[in-house]
Amino acid sequence: MSVIRLDDVGKAYPTAAGPVRVLKHVRLAIEPGEFCAITGPSGCGKTTLLNLAALLDVPTEGAITCGGRPVTGLDHDELAALRGGMIGMIFQKFCLLPHRTTLENIVFGARYTGMPRADAESRARELAERLGLSGVAAQPARLLSGGEMQRTAIARALINEPKMLVADEPTGNLDAASAAVVMDLLRACSREGLSVLLVTHNQHLLHYASTHYECREGALHRCA
Protein backbone atom coordinates (compact mmCIF):
# COMPACT_ATOMS: atom_id res chain seq x y z
CA MET A 1 0.00 0.00 0.00
CA SER A 2 1.28 3.45 -0.88
CA VAL A 3 2.48 5.54 2.00
CA ILE A 4 1.07 8.61 0.36
CA ARG A 5 -1.00 8.90 -2.76
CA LEU A 6 -2.02 11.98 -4.70
CA ASP A 7 -4.90 11.42 -7.13
CA ASP A 8 -5.44 14.07 -9.75
CA VAL A 9 -4.45 16.72 -7.24
CA GLY A 10 -4.55 20.41 -8.03
CA LYS A 11 -3.69 23.42 -5.95
CA ALA A 12 -4.71 27.01 -6.54
CA TYR A 13 -3.63 29.89 -4.32
CA PRO A 14 -6.06 32.73 -3.87
CA THR A 15 -4.46 36.03 -4.86
CA ALA A 16 -5.71 39.56 -5.33
CA ALA A 17 -5.96 38.87 -9.06
CA GLY A 18 -8.00 35.71 -8.54
CA PRO A 19 -6.91 32.12 -7.86
CA VAL A 20 -3.57 31.08 -9.33
CA ARG A 21 -3.38 27.42 -10.21
CA VAL A 22 0.08 26.21 -9.24
CA LEU A 23 -0.44 22.43 -9.55
CA LYS A 24 -2.79 20.53 -11.83
CA HIS A 25 -3.67 16.88 -12.31
CA VAL A 26 -0.81 15.59 -10.22
CA ARG A 27 -0.68 11.83 -9.73
CA LEU A 28 1.93 10.51 -7.39
CA ALA A 29 2.15 7.42 -5.23
CA ILE A 30 5.07 6.78 -2.89
CA GLU A 31 5.67 3.17 -1.92
CA PRO A 32 7.45 2.00 1.26
CA GLY A 33 11.19 2.11 0.74
CA GLU A 34 10.89 4.29 -2.34
CA PHE A 35 13.36 7.14 -2.71
CA CYS A 36 11.59 9.66 -4.90
CA ALA A 37 13.32 12.79 -6.21
CA ILE A 38 11.53 15.76 -7.72
CA THR A 39 13.32 18.38 -9.75
CA GLY A 40 12.12 21.38 -11.65
CA PRO A 41 12.64 25.07 -12.26
CA SER A 42 12.09 27.57 -9.49
CA GLY A 43 8.46 28.48 -8.95
CA CYS A 44 7.06 25.42 -10.69
CA GLY A 45 5.32 24.24 -7.52
CA LYS A 46 7.71 21.73 -5.92
CA THR A 47 7.37 23.07 -2.39
CA THR A 48 3.63 23.29 -2.89
CA LEU A 49 3.58 19.62 -3.88
CA LEU A 50 5.74 18.65 -0.92
CA ASN A 51 3.50 20.54 1.49
CA LEU A 52 0.53 18.62 0.16
CA ALA A 53 2.34 15.30 0.45
CA ALA A 54 3.43 16.18 3.99
CA LEU A 55 -0.19 17.00 4.92
CA LEU A 56 0.82 20.56 5.75
CA ASP A 57 -1.63 21.88 3.22
CA VAL A 58 -4.83 20.70 1.60
CA PRO A 59 -5.42 20.45 -2.17
CA THR A 60 -8.07 22.47 -3.96
CA GLU A 61 -8.74 19.56 -6.32
CA GLY A 62 -8.29 15.81 -6.17
CA ALA A 63 -7.74 13.55 -3.21
CA ILE A 64 -4.86 12.48 -1.02
CA THR A 65 -4.67 9.21 0.87
CA CYS A 66 -2.15 8.55 3.59
CA GLY A 67 -1.49 4.91 4.43
CA GLY A 68 -4.70 4.00 2.63
CA ARG A 69 -6.73 6.51 4.60
CA PRO A 70 -8.31 9.40 2.73
CA VAL A 71 -7.32 12.68 4.31
CA THR A 72 -9.89 14.83 2.55
CA GLY A 73 -12.19 16.32 5.13
CA LEU A 74 -9.90 15.74 8.09
CA ASP A 75 -9.68 18.78 10.36
CA HIS A 76 -6.52 20.58 11.45
CA ASP A 77 -6.03 18.47 14.53
CA GLU A 78 -6.52 15.16 12.77
CA LEU A 79 -4.06 16.20 10.08
CA ALA A 80 -1.61 17.28 12.78
CA ALA A 81 -1.84 13.92 14.49
CA LEU A 82 -1.40 12.11 11.19
CA ARG A 83 1.70 14.04 10.11
CA GLY A 84 3.16 13.85 13.61
CA GLY A 85 3.06 10.06 13.45
CA MET A 86 3.57 9.35 9.75
CA ILE A 87 5.82 12.02 8.33
CA GLY A 88 9.21 13.45 9.20
CA MET A 89 10.15 16.77 7.64
CA ILE A 90 13.56 18.12 6.73
CA PHE A 91 14.05 21.71 5.62
CA GLN A 92 16.65 23.57 3.61
CA LYS A 93 17.19 25.96 6.54
CA PHE A 94 17.21 23.17 9.13
CA CYS A 95 14.66 24.91 11.40
CA LEU A 96 16.43 24.05 14.65
CA LEU A 97 15.73 25.76 17.96
CA PRO A 98 19.02 27.68 18.21
CA HIS A 99 19.26 27.88 22.02
CA ARG A 100 18.58 24.22 22.63
CA THR A 101 21.26 21.58 22.43
CA THR A 102 21.60 19.07 19.63
CA LEU A 103 20.05 16.38 21.79
CA GLU A 104 17.18 18.61 22.88
CA ASN A 105 16.48 19.46 19.25
CA ILE A 106 16.29 15.76 18.38
CA VAL A 107 14.02 15.12 21.37
CA PHE A 108 11.83 18.03 20.27
CA GLY A 109 10.64 15.93 17.32
CA ALA A 110 8.57 13.92 19.81
CA ARG A 111 7.12 17.04 21.46
CA TYR A 112 3.57 16.47 20.30
CA THR A 113 3.34 12.73 19.78
CA GLY A 114 2.71 11.73 23.37
CA MET A 115 5.95 9.75 23.60
CA PRO A 116 7.16 9.77 27.22
CA ARG A 117 10.02 12.21 27.59
CA ALA A 118 12.41 9.59 28.93
CA ASP A 119 11.79 7.32 25.94
CA ALA A 120 12.31 10.24 23.60
CA GLU A 121 15.61 11.01 25.27
CA SER A 122 16.98 7.52 25.02
CA ARG A 123 15.88 7.29 21.39
CA ALA A 124 17.47 10.67 20.68
CA ARG A 125 20.75 9.42 22.15
CA GLU A 126 20.65 6.35 19.87
CA LEU A 127 19.96 8.51 16.83
CA ALA A 128 22.72 10.95 17.74
CA GLU A 129 25.09 8.02 18.02
CA ARG A 130 23.98 6.61 14.67
CA LEU A 131 24.21 9.96 12.87
CA GLY A 132 27.62 10.78 14.33
CA LEU A 133 26.34 13.59 16.57
CA SER A 134 27.35 12.19 19.97
CA GLY A 135 30.33 14.54 20.17
CA VAL A 136 28.14 17.64 19.80
CA ALA A 137 25.07 16.33 21.61
CA ALA A 138 25.36 18.89 24.41
CA GLN A 139 26.17 21.86 22.20
CA PRO A 140 23.63 24.56 21.47
CA ALA A 141 22.35 24.02 17.95
CA ARG A 142 23.35 27.51 16.82
CA LEU A 143 27.01 26.56 17.20
CA LEU A 144 26.84 23.49 14.93
CA SER A 145 28.19 23.30 11.38
CA GLY A 146 25.68 23.17 8.53
CA GLY A 147 26.19 19.44 8.05
CA GLU A 148 25.70 18.78 11.75
CA MET A 149 22.60 20.93 11.77
CA GLN A 150 21.04 18.96 8.91
CA ARG A 151 21.94 15.64 10.52
CA THR A 152 20.32 16.90 13.74
CA ALA A 153 17.21 17.79 11.74
CA ILE A 154 17.18 14.30 10.19
CA ALA A 155 17.48 12.73 13.62
CA ARG A 156 14.60 14.92 14.78
CA ALA A 157 12.53 13.74 11.81
CA LEU A 158 13.37 10.11 12.57
CA ILE A 159 12.57 10.13 16.28
CA ASN A 160 8.88 9.36 15.75
CA GLU A 161 9.68 6.44 13.45
CA PRO A 162 7.75 7.96 10.56
CA LYS A 163 6.73 6.11 7.40
CA MET A 164 8.01 8.84 5.14
CA LEU A 165 10.68 11.52 5.15
CA VAL A 166 9.90 14.67 3.22
CA ALA A 167 12.89 16.84 2.39
CA ASP A 168 12.79 20.20 0.63
CA GLU A 169 16.27 20.87 -0.75
CA PRO A 170 17.98 19.45 2.32
CA THR A 171 21.41 20.00 0.81
CA GLY A 172 20.75 23.50 -0.46
CA ASN A 173 22.84 25.11 2.28
CA LEU A 174 25.54 22.45 2.45
CA ASP A 175 28.89 21.87 0.74
CA ALA A 176 29.40 18.81 -1.45
CA ALA A 177 30.92 16.66 1.32
CA SER A 178 28.20 17.39 3.85
CA ALA A 179 25.57 16.97 1.16
CA ALA A 180 26.94 13.51 0.37
CA VAL A 181 26.76 12.53 4.05
CA VAL A 182 23.15 13.69 4.24
CA MET A 183 22.19 11.90 1.05
CA ASP A 184 23.87 8.71 2.22
CA LEU A 185 21.80 8.91 5.37
CA LEU A 186 18.58 9.38 3.46
CA ARG A 187 19.43 6.44 1.21
CA ALA A 188 20.19 4.30 4.25
CA CYS A 189 16.79 5.21 5.65
CA SER A 190 15.03 4.26 2.44
CA ARG A 191 16.87 0.94 2.38
CA GLU A 192 15.45 0.26 5.82
CA GLY A 193 11.96 0.64 4.37
CA LEU A 194 11.32 4.32 4.89
CA SER A 195 9.93 6.27 1.96
CA VAL A 196 11.82 9.43 1.04
CA LEU A 197 10.35 12.30 -0.94
CA LEU A 198 13.08 14.72 -1.95
CA VAL A 199 13.04 18.00 -3.81
CA THR A 200 16.37 19.13 -5.21
CA HIS A 201 17.91 21.43 -7.76
CA ASN A 202 21.10 19.42 -7.75
CA GLN A 203 21.21 17.02 -10.71
CA HIS A 204 24.25 15.27 -9.18
CA LEU A 205 22.12 13.89 -6.38
CA LEU A 206 19.65 12.12 -8.63
CA HIS A 207 21.54 8.85 -8.55
CA TYR A 208 20.56 8.41 -4.92
CA ALA A 209 16.89 8.25 -5.91
CA SER A 210 14.98 5.20 -7.09
CA THR A 211 12.36 7.26 -8.91
CA HIS A 212 12.60 10.70 -10.44
CA TYR A 213 9.88 13.15 -11.43
CA GLU A 214 10.22 16.47 -13.09
CA CYS A 215 7.85 19.26 -12.33
CA ARG A 216 7.06 21.59 -15.19
CA GLU A 217 4.42 24.33 -15.11
CA GLY A 218 2.48 22.64 -12.39
CA ALA A 219 2.44 19.18 -13.90
CA LEU A 220 4.49 16.17 -12.87
CA HIS A 221 6.38 14.08 -15.41
CA ARG A 222 8.00 10.80 -14.60
CA CYS A 223 11.59 10.50 -15.85
CA ALA A 224 13.29 7.25 -16.77
Added chain:
Amino acid sequence: MRLTDPWLGQDLRDSLTGRPGRTALTVFAVGIGILSLAILMAILGGLREQTARIIDRFGADVLMIHDVGDDRNADLDGAFVRQLEGLMPGAVVCGVRSQPGHDARGFGRLRIISAGPGLGRIRGWIPREGRLLDAADRREGQYHCVINESLAGRAGVQPGQMIPLASSLLQVVGIIGDDEAASMTGSADGAENMVWVADTVVLSGDRSSPRPDRFHAVLVRHPPGWTPPAAASRIRSAFPDTRITITTPDSLVARTRTLRNTVRIVYGSVAMLCLLLGGTTLMSLMTANVQERVPEIGLRMAIGARVRDIRNLFLLEGAVLTLAAGLAGILGALLIVAIAGNRLDVPLRIDAATLIIPLTAAALLGLVFAWFPARTAAAITPADSLRVDG
Protein backbone atom coordinates in the same frame (compact mmCIF):
# COMPACT_ATOMS: atom_id res chain seq x y z
CA MET B 1 -2.86 21.24 28.31
CA ARG B 2 -1.55 19.70 31.48
CA LEU B 3 0.63 21.91 33.63
CA THR B 4 2.60 18.86 34.67
CA ASP B 5 3.57 18.31 31.05
CA PRO B 6 7.36 17.81 31.20
CA TRP B 7 7.77 19.60 27.85
CA LEU B 8 6.07 22.81 28.95
CA GLY B 9 8.79 23.96 31.31
CA GLN B 10 11.39 23.97 28.59
CA ASP B 11 9.09 25.69 26.11
CA LEU B 12 8.37 28.42 28.63
CA ARG B 13 12.00 28.84 29.62
CA ASP B 14 12.91 29.19 25.97
CA SER B 15 10.34 31.81 25.18
CA LEU B 16 10.88 33.84 28.34
CA THR B 17 14.68 33.84 28.32
CA GLY B 18 14.98 34.02 24.54
CA ARG B 19 14.28 37.75 24.61
CA PRO B 20 15.14 38.88 28.13
CA GLY B 21 14.72 42.59 27.37
CA ARG B 22 11.22 42.08 26.09
CA THR B 23 10.30 39.84 29.02
CA ALA B 24 11.63 42.41 31.49
CA LEU B 25 9.76 45.24 29.79
CA THR B 26 6.51 43.29 29.88
CA VAL B 27 6.92 42.37 33.53
CA PHE B 28 7.72 46.01 34.30
CA ALA B 29 4.71 47.41 32.44
CA VAL B 30 2.22 44.91 33.82
CA GLY B 31 3.88 45.12 37.25
CA ILE B 32 3.24 48.87 37.41
CA GLY B 33 -0.44 48.23 36.75
CA ILE B 34 -0.63 45.54 39.40
CA LEU B 35 1.30 47.72 41.83
CA SER B 36 -1.17 50.56 41.43
CA LEU B 37 -4.06 48.15 41.91
CA ALA B 38 -2.45 46.72 45.05
CA ILE B 39 -1.90 50.24 46.43
CA LEU B 40 -5.53 51.06 45.67
CA MET B 41 -6.62 47.98 47.59
CA ALA B 42 -4.33 48.94 50.46
CA ILE B 43 -5.79 52.46 50.61
CA LEU B 44 -9.37 51.20 50.48
CA GLY B 45 -8.53 48.63 53.15
CA GLY B 46 -6.96 51.35 55.27
CA LEU B 47 -9.98 53.60 54.91
CA ARG B 48 -12.31 50.76 55.79
CA GLU B 49 -10.26 50.02 58.87
CA GLN B 50 -10.16 53.70 59.78
CA THR B 51 -13.94 53.89 59.51
CA ALA B 52 -14.33 50.92 61.78
CA ARG B 53 -11.99 52.55 64.29
CA ILE B 54 -13.84 55.86 64.15
CA ILE B 55 -17.15 54.15 64.85
CA ASP B 56 -15.59 52.04 67.54
CA ARG B 57 -14.30 55.15 69.30
CA PHE B 58 -17.43 57.12 68.74
CA GLY B 59 -19.67 54.40 70.12
CA ALA B 60 -22.26 52.50 68.16
CA ASP B 61 -25.25 53.89 70.04
CA VAL B 62 -24.00 57.42 70.56
CA LEU B 63 -25.13 60.72 69.08
CA MET B 64 -23.28 63.98 69.20
CA ILE B 65 -25.21 67.23 69.02
CA HIS B 66 -23.53 70.46 67.94
CA ASP B 67 -25.04 73.84 67.53
CA VAL B 68 -24.89 75.07 63.96
CA GLY B 69 -22.52 77.93 63.40
CA ASP B 70 -19.31 78.96 65.02
CA ASP B 71 -17.86 76.01 66.81
CA ARG B 72 -16.07 78.15 69.35
CA ASN B 73 -19.28 79.45 70.80
CA ALA B 74 -20.67 77.20 73.41
CA ASP B 75 -24.31 77.81 72.62
CA LEU B 76 -25.90 74.71 74.07
CA ASP B 77 -26.91 75.11 77.68
CA GLY B 78 -27.80 73.07 80.69
CA ALA B 79 -31.52 73.53 80.09
CA PHE B 80 -31.13 71.81 76.72
CA VAL B 81 -29.34 68.91 78.37
CA ARG B 82 -32.14 68.49 80.89
CA GLN B 83 -34.78 68.67 78.16
CA LEU B 84 -33.01 65.89 76.29
CA GLU B 85 -32.99 63.77 79.43
CA GLY B 86 -36.73 64.28 79.68
CA LEU B 87 -37.20 63.42 76.02
CA MET B 88 -35.56 60.03 76.19
CA PRO B 89 -35.87 58.44 79.61
CA GLY B 90 -33.01 56.04 80.18
CA ALA B 91 -30.62 57.91 77.91
CA VAL B 92 -27.29 59.14 79.19
CA VAL B 93 -26.89 62.79 78.26
CA CYS B 94 -23.76 64.78 78.86
CA GLY B 95 -22.82 68.33 77.90
CA VAL B 96 -19.21 68.69 76.85
CA ARG B 97 -16.91 71.71 76.66
CA SER B 98 -13.65 71.26 74.90
CA GLN B 99 -10.76 73.71 74.73
CA PRO B 100 -7.08 73.61 74.02
CA GLY B 101 -4.95 73.55 77.13
CA HIS B 102 -1.82 75.64 77.47
CA ASP B 103 1.13 73.41 77.51
CA ALA B 104 3.49 75.34 79.71
CA ARG B 105 5.41 72.41 81.04
CA GLY B 106 6.19 70.36 77.99
CA PHE B 107 3.62 67.69 78.63
CA GLY B 108 2.62 67.73 74.97
CA ARG B 109 -0.45 69.32 73.44
CA LEU B 110 -3.45 69.11 75.68
CA ARG B 111 -7.18 69.25 75.28
CA ILE B 112 -9.24 70.08 78.29
CA ILE B 113 -12.59 68.35 78.35
CA SER B 114 -15.16 69.71 80.75
CA ALA B 115 -17.97 67.24 81.21
CA GLY B 116 -19.97 65.48 83.84
CA PRO B 117 -19.61 61.82 84.85
CA GLY B 118 -21.95 60.85 81.99
CA LEU B 119 -19.00 61.19 79.61
CA GLY B 120 -17.30 58.13 81.05
CA ARG B 121 -20.50 56.12 80.78
CA ILE B 122 -21.22 57.23 77.22
CA ARG B 123 -17.70 56.49 76.11
CA GLY B 124 -17.62 53.25 78.07
CA TRP B 125 -14.29 54.15 79.64
CA ILE B 126 -12.70 51.82 82.12
CA PRO B 127 -9.99 53.47 84.21
CA ARG B 128 -6.53 51.90 84.04
CA GLU B 129 -5.80 53.29 87.46
CA GLY B 130 -7.93 55.10 90.03
CA ARG B 131 -11.49 55.98 89.04
CA LEU B 132 -13.52 58.15 86.66
CA LEU B 133 -15.17 61.40 87.71
CA ASP B 134 -18.39 60.85 89.62
CA ALA B 135 -21.50 62.75 90.61
CA ALA B 136 -19.86 64.07 93.76
CA ASP B 137 -16.98 65.54 91.77
CA ARG B 138 -19.47 67.40 89.67
CA ARG B 139 -21.78 68.49 92.46
CA GLU B 140 -19.01 69.89 94.58
CA GLY B 141 -17.01 71.34 91.69
CA GLN B 142 -13.96 69.48 92.91
CA TYR B 143 -10.61 70.23 91.30
CA HIS B 144 -10.33 66.60 90.28
CA CYS B 145 -9.33 65.29 86.88
CA VAL B 146 -8.88 62.15 84.84
CA ILE B 147 -5.97 62.10 82.41
CA ASN B 148 -4.64 59.77 79.78
CA GLU B 149 -1.76 57.36 80.24
CA SER B 150 0.91 59.21 78.25
CA LEU B 151 0.26 62.46 80.05
CA ALA B 152 0.47 60.66 83.39
CA GLY B 153 3.76 59.18 82.29
CA ARG B 154 5.20 62.52 81.11
CA ALA B 155 4.08 64.40 84.18
CA GLY B 156 5.08 61.53 86.41
CA VAL B 157 1.83 61.50 88.34
CA GLN B 158 -0.23 58.76 89.95
CA PRO B 159 -3.86 58.92 91.07
CA GLY B 160 -3.97 61.05 94.20
CA GLN B 161 -1.15 63.34 93.07
CA MET B 162 -1.48 66.87 91.76
CA ILE B 163 -0.97 68.09 88.22
CA PRO B 164 -0.63 71.82 87.38
CA LEU B 165 -2.93 73.06 84.64
CA ALA B 166 -3.45 76.66 83.57
CA SER B 167 -3.10 78.39 86.92
CA SER B 168 -4.84 75.66 88.78
CA LEU B 169 -3.61 72.59 90.52
CA LEU B 170 -5.76 69.56 89.82
CA GLN B 171 -5.77 66.31 91.67
CA VAL B 172 -5.56 63.29 89.38
CA VAL B 173 -8.20 60.75 90.40
CA GLY B 174 -7.88 58.33 87.52
CA ILE B 175 -6.00 57.43 84.39
CA ILE B 176 -7.47 56.09 81.14
CA GLY B 177 -5.83 54.57 78.10
CA ASP B 178 -4.50 56.77 75.28
CA ASP B 179 -6.71 55.01 72.81
CA GLU B 180 -9.81 55.82 74.80
CA ALA B 181 -8.77 59.42 75.30
CA ALA B 182 -8.16 59.74 71.55
CA SER B 183 -11.93 59.69 71.00
CA MET B 184 -12.09 63.09 72.74
CA THR B 185 -8.90 64.73 71.57
CA GLY B 186 -9.44 63.82 67.93
CA SER B 187 -6.70 64.23 65.44
CA ALA B 188 -7.74 67.65 64.17
CA ASP B 189 -5.39 69.83 66.18
CA GLY B 190 -2.85 67.14 66.90
CA ALA B 191 -3.61 67.16 70.64
CA GLU B 192 -2.29 63.98 72.17
CA ASN B 193 -3.34 64.40 75.74
CA MET B 194 -6.60 64.85 77.50
CA VAL B 195 -7.51 66.30 80.83
CA TRP B 196 -11.06 65.64 81.88
CA VAL B 197 -12.51 67.87 84.58
CA ALA B 198 -16.09 68.23 85.76
CA ASP B 199 -18.09 70.83 83.81
CA THR B 200 -18.80 72.65 87.05
CA VAL B 201 -15.14 73.45 87.55
CA VAL B 202 -13.90 76.84 86.37
CA LEU B 203 -10.17 76.80 85.86
CA SER B 204 -8.69 79.96 87.28
CA GLY B 205 -6.61 82.16 85.05
CA ASP B 206 -8.36 80.82 81.98
CA ARG B 207 -10.45 83.75 80.86
CA SER B 208 -11.31 82.18 77.51
CA SER B 209 -13.14 79.43 79.30
CA PRO B 210 -16.90 79.60 78.72
CA ARG B 211 -19.47 79.72 81.49
CA PRO B 212 -19.99 76.44 83.36
CA ASP B 213 -23.54 76.01 82.12
CA ARG B 214 -22.62 76.26 78.44
CA PHE B 215 -21.48 73.45 76.16
CA HIS B 216 -19.88 73.01 72.74
CA ALA B 217 -21.56 69.70 72.24
CA VAL B 218 -23.93 67.30 73.91
CA LEU B 219 -23.23 63.60 73.82
CA VAL B 220 -26.16 61.21 74.06
CA ARG B 221 -26.14 57.48 74.54
CA HIS B 222 -29.63 56.45 73.57
CA PRO B 223 -31.51 53.91 75.67
CA PRO B 224 -31.68 50.27 74.55
CA GLY B 225 -34.29 49.61 71.89
CA TRP B 226 -33.48 52.80 69.98
CA THR B 227 -31.25 53.36 67.00
CA PRO B 228 -29.08 56.45 66.49
CA PRO B 229 -31.10 57.64 63.45
CA ALA B 230 -34.37 57.15 65.36
CA ALA B 231 -33.01 59.04 68.34
CA ALA B 232 -31.73 61.78 66.04
CA SER B 233 -35.07 62.30 64.34
CA ARG B 234 -36.81 62.30 67.71
CA ILE B 235 -34.49 65.05 68.88
CA ARG B 236 -34.92 67.06 65.69
CA SER B 237 -38.69 66.92 65.89
CA ALA B 238 -38.61 67.91 69.57
CA PHE B 239 -36.44 70.97 68.83
CA PRO B 240 -37.57 72.11 65.38
CA ASP B 241 -36.42 75.68 66.01
CA THR B 242 -33.04 74.93 67.55
CA ARG B 243 -30.23 75.12 65.05
CA ILE B 244 -28.34 71.92 65.74
CA THR B 245 -26.48 69.27 63.80
CA ILE B 246 -26.58 65.71 64.98
CA THR B 247 -23.72 63.35 64.29
CA THR B 248 -24.52 59.65 64.40
CA PRO B 249 -22.27 56.67 63.62
CA ASP B 250 -24.16 56.44 60.32
CA SER B 251 -23.38 60.01 59.35
CA LEU B 252 -19.71 59.42 60.18
CA VAL B 253 -19.70 56.35 57.98
CA ALA B 254 -21.43 58.30 55.23
CA ARG B 255 -18.67 60.87 55.34
CA THR B 256 -15.91 58.25 55.01
CA ARG B 257 -17.94 56.46 52.39
CA THR B 258 -17.82 59.57 50.25
CA LEU B 259 -14.07 59.66 50.67
CA ARG B 260 -13.81 55.97 49.87
CA ASN B 261 -15.89 56.37 46.75
CA THR B 262 -13.79 59.30 45.63
CA VAL B 263 -10.63 57.26 46.10
CA ARG B 264 -12.22 54.33 44.34
CA ILE B 265 -13.19 56.40 41.32
CA VAL B 266 -10.21 58.73 41.00
CA TYR B 267 -7.43 56.42 41.99
CA GLY B 268 -9.26 53.40 40.60
CA SER B 269 -9.36 54.90 37.13
CA VAL B 270 -5.64 55.64 37.33
CA ALA B 271 -5.02 52.02 38.35
CA MET B 272 -7.24 50.78 35.53
CA LEU B 273 -5.33 52.94 33.08
CA CYS B 274 -2.02 51.52 34.32
CA LEU B 275 -3.41 48.01 33.99
CA LEU B 276 -4.64 48.71 30.48
CA LEU B 277 -1.29 50.17 29.47
CA GLY B 278 0.44 47.13 30.95
CA GLY B 279 -1.96 44.88 29.10
CA THR B 280 -1.38 46.56 25.76
CA THR B 281 2.37 46.40 26.30
CA LEU B 282 2.01 42.70 26.98
CA MET B 283 -0.08 42.31 23.86
CA SER B 284 2.24 44.21 21.56
CA LEU B 285 5.39 42.50 22.80
CA MET B 286 3.75 39.10 22.54
CA THR B 287 2.55 39.90 19.04
CA ALA B 288 6.13 40.76 18.13
CA ASN B 289 7.18 37.42 19.66
CA VAL B 290 4.64 35.56 17.58
CA GLN B 291 5.80 37.27 14.42
CA GLU B 292 9.41 36.42 15.11
CA ARG B 293 8.59 32.84 15.91
CA VAL B 294 6.55 32.06 12.81
CA PRO B 295 9.08 29.49 11.49
CA GLU B 296 9.19 27.85 14.91
CA ILE B 297 5.40 27.72 14.97
CA GLY B 298 5.50 26.14 11.50
CA LEU B 299 7.97 23.56 12.76
CA ARG B 300 5.78 22.76 15.74
CA MET B 301 2.82 22.25 13.45
CA ALA B 302 4.92 20.12 11.11
CA ILE B 303 5.81 17.79 13.97
CA GLY B 304 2.20 17.41 15.02
CA ALA B 305 1.18 20.39 17.17
CA ARG B 306 -2.55 20.98 17.14
CA VAL B 307 -4.02 24.45 16.88
CA ARG B 308 -4.77 24.51 20.59
CA ASP B 309 -1.22 23.44 21.44
CA ILE B 310 0.08 26.57 19.74
CA ARG B 311 -2.58 28.77 21.30
CA ASN B 312 -1.98 27.36 24.78
CA LEU B 313 1.75 27.83 24.44
CA PHE B 314 1.31 31.58 24.06
CA LEU B 315 -1.55 31.83 26.53
CA LEU B 316 0.58 30.13 29.14
CA GLU B 317 3.47 32.41 28.30
CA GLY B 318 1.20 35.41 28.86
CA ALA B 319 -0.15 34.00 32.11
CA VAL B 320 3.33 33.29 33.46
CA LEU B 321 4.53 36.75 32.46
CA THR B 322 1.62 38.48 34.16
CA LEU B 323 1.78 36.29 37.24
CA ALA B 324 5.45 37.19 37.59
CA ALA B 325 4.49 40.82 37.05
CA GLY B 326 1.69 40.41 39.60
CA LEU B 327 4.09 39.10 42.21
CA ALA B 328 6.58 41.86 41.42
CA GLY B 329 3.83 44.49 41.65
CA ILE B 330 2.60 43.16 44.96
CA LEU B 331 6.12 43.01 46.35
CA GLY B 332 6.56 46.61 45.21
CA ALA B 333 3.33 47.60 46.92
CA LEU B 334 4.37 45.86 50.15
CA LEU B 335 7.69 47.68 49.97
CA ILE B 336 6.00 51.04 49.45
CA VAL B 337 3.61 50.41 52.32
CA ALA B 338 6.48 49.33 54.56
CA ILE B 339 8.65 52.34 53.72
CA ALA B 340 6.15 55.15 53.21
CA GLY B 341 3.09 53.75 54.97
CA ASN B 342 3.24 55.77 58.17
CA ARG B 343 4.55 58.93 56.49
CA LEU B 344 1.43 59.27 54.40
CA ASP B 345 -1.84 60.83 55.49
CA VAL B 346 -3.77 58.02 53.87
CA PRO B 347 -4.13 54.95 56.02
CA LEU B 348 -2.82 51.79 54.30
CA ARG B 349 -3.68 48.26 55.12
CA ILE B 350 -2.39 45.03 53.61
CA ASP B 351 -4.71 42.06 53.92
CA ALA B 352 -5.75 39.06 51.88
CA ALA B 353 -7.78 41.18 49.45
CA THR B 354 -4.77 43.41 48.79
CA LEU B 355 -2.93 40.32 47.59
CA ILE B 356 -5.60 38.17 46.01
CA ILE B 357 -7.43 40.78 43.94
CA PRO B 358 -4.31 42.09 42.14
CA LEU B 359 -3.09 38.53 41.53
CA THR B 360 -6.45 37.57 40.08
CA ALA B 361 -6.40 40.74 38.00
CA ALA B 362 -2.92 39.79 36.77
CA ALA B 363 -4.03 36.34 35.70
CA LEU B 364 -7.12 37.71 33.95
CA LEU B 365 -5.09 40.44 32.28
CA GLY B 366 -2.62 37.84 31.06
CA LEU B 367 -5.36 35.68 29.61
CA VAL B 368 -7.27 38.55 28.00
CA PHE B 369 -4.32 40.35 26.45
CA ALA B 370 -2.39 37.22 25.53
CA TRP B 371 -5.52 35.88 23.87
CA PHE B 372 -5.12 37.95 20.72
CA PRO B 373 -1.44 37.13 20.07
CA ALA B 374 -2.17 33.50 20.92
CA ARG B 375 -5.02 33.44 18.45
CA THR B 376 -2.80 35.03 15.82
CA ALA B 377 -0.22 32.32 16.43
CA ALA B 378 -2.80 29.56 16.24
CA ALA B 379 -4.21 30.96 12.99
CA ILE B 380 -0.85 30.61 11.24
CA THR B 381 -0.98 27.91 8.57
CA PRO B 382 1.93 25.49 8.64
CA ALA B 383 2.63 25.60 4.90
CA ASP B 384 2.91 29.38 4.82
CA SER B 385 4.85 29.69 8.06
CA LEU B 386 7.56 27.32 6.84
CA ARG B 387 8.16 29.60 3.86
CA VAL B 388 9.07 32.46 6.23
CA ASP B 389 12.82 32.98 6.63
CA GLY B 390 13.91 31.58 9.94
